Amino acid sequence: MLEIKNLRVVVDDKEILKGLDLTVPAGEVHAIMGPNGSGKSTLSYVLAGRDGYEVRDGGVTYLGKDLLAIMPEQRAREGVFLAFQYPVEIPGVGSATFLKTAVNAVRKHRGEKEFDALEFLKLVRAKREALGISEEMMRRPLNVGFSGGEKKRNEILQMSLLEPRLAILDETDSGLDIDALKVVADGVNALRREDRAIVVITHYQRWLDYIVPDSVHVLSEGRVVRSGGKELALELEQNGYGGIGLQAGAAV
């Protein structure tokens, strides 16, 4: 599904990713852990196509295509989804309006019929209730005045409606209390599918108790330095990054 080879990325003249390799097959959940500044968020933005990230070398293949040659909105329509670490506020744009616009853009690309307002609200109801999102919240401007938990739940709601093939969750656990953590994790787990790959970026092993990964990769100084099964996360939890030969924050 996703194949990253020797990826080198420069941001503001500073090399952040320094030859990163990663392969994520369909149907699997891969966790990416690593100290601050190791390049986790950079990786997620490069995959989503944000401006300002200059690829110096290497490449990314997604479903057999050269991902880096595709415009960001096109990537999204082809099934790449990024749950933002800091979801962006858009004043004056109702959450439901935003979601409908996005879903219809993606459906149009797939040659599916666009939803009218009524069909859409019906579809949203079932999905939002599972995530504990109220109708009132859907009427509020997107992410404006949302609590941290509301923002993250809203990201997962978007993921469930957009039905991506590749979902990247960038520290979706940050800012969540223990109850919200469980609700959001249940939401994500419900979206695990044979034809869908999920990349979970996190600092905390605790998150991986809820979303159990097939593989864990440790990122340090812009490279994957160790990969293993879910037990690697436990090892990190017990010994810290130092325990696997890394200084926490060393790459900052």
Next chain:
Amino acid sequence: MTGTPDSMRAIESAVAEKYKYGFVTDIAAESAPPGLSEAIVRFISAKKDEPEWLLDWRLKAYRLWTTVQEREPTWAKVQYPKIDYQDACYYSAPISDADRPKSLDEIDPQLLATYEKLGIPLKEQEVLAGVAVDAVFDSVSVATTFKGKLAEMGVIFCPISEAVREHPELVRRYLGSVVPYADNFFATLNSAVFTDGSFVYIPEGVRCPMELSTYFRINAANTGQFERTLIIAEAGSYVSYLEGCTAPMRDENQLHAAVVELVAFDDAEIKYSTVQNWYPGDENGKGGIYNFVTKRGACRGRNAKISWTQVETGSAITWKYPSCILQGDNSVGEFYSVAITNNRQQADTGTKMIHIGKNTKSRIISKGIAVGRSDSTYRGLVRILPGADNARNYTQCDSLLIGEQCGAHTVPYIESRNRSARIEHEATTSKIAEDQLFYCRQRGIGEEDAVALIVNGFCREVLQELPMEFAVEAQKLVGISLEGSVG
């Protein structure tokens, strides 16, 4: 790092789309010879079978205008070559007067097709049900719908030329009572040569059961459109009025100098909404409408309320300050404005709130969006007179810039001569944030659609003031106006 071919294509297609409403209707028009003279003023008045008093009024205006020509206002932040007023036509009727249509069936099918292209179905049974339309095509009102139903309630809604014939006492009493013929250069010109417009009279205690709507369109080349609208709301009445405007694409500039007067008595409310989409000229600023308009409402009675809402996306130049004179105690004035300028458009628009009565309140919400190489200026006056105890004003002016070559300017004047007044003014200028755009695009929304979505959000407070039927249209118009804005 994102490749640009897609955005280039988006821009190319947006540019190719051009002005959607730029079609010319080919119908036999009867025009006066170009130029402005006393003879032309008399010609217009005679064409309309006007009474002596109105001709006299026009002539007074004309004579004043000839002496104040050098006083064409220059204080606005707009630039245009000197207008040759002798070059324009001051009267153009789509068909000869004798054959004026008596009903929709008699209307030139091509003209009806034009309205259809504009998206305003004239047939009563069609989608706009609940909306009475008075369509002004060039200078003559072509058809007014729903008249019968309104008449039952005593509501008068007709072309002003008809009102002059049928209700001369009302027209005579109120015409020029809010915007006198000597008010300003363009109002004086309008008073001399106005050709048509709408007249609305809501009797005491009547709540007008439907939105009243007028559609203006300039069709003939070299024709100025000088419509005059007069709305009177008697005590305890309510009316919501909407005007929409379009014009075909032409290389030369066309002048539009309208006057709108509103009068609201005790406890009456007038809601006046405008969706202005005159041809804005091409990418290089060639052609387009000069929209020099005087709009003013007088809250004459206690608790009267006048609310202006405007969505201004068209015109090469907009010079327009819909204002409220808050005479009656506790009266309320509101101004909600969205002004979008793209390419070489220039807009200098805002409002005047004149507080005279006690406890008068005004609220100004202005959203200016400048794109391309355009200039957008908010110009507003809040004046509190000595007798206006406890007057209150709240003003919020937000500007959004898209691109590097446009300008946004805010010119607020505040004059308070009463110590008890409370005046608040807030202003912001911002750009569309890169993270907002990226967030939208990551969800599959194309860049231009994302800009339209974000701008619509920015304008929401104003757009939600529009009557429901038109809010959706206005949102689409915002999107159309922004095309070509990203790259």
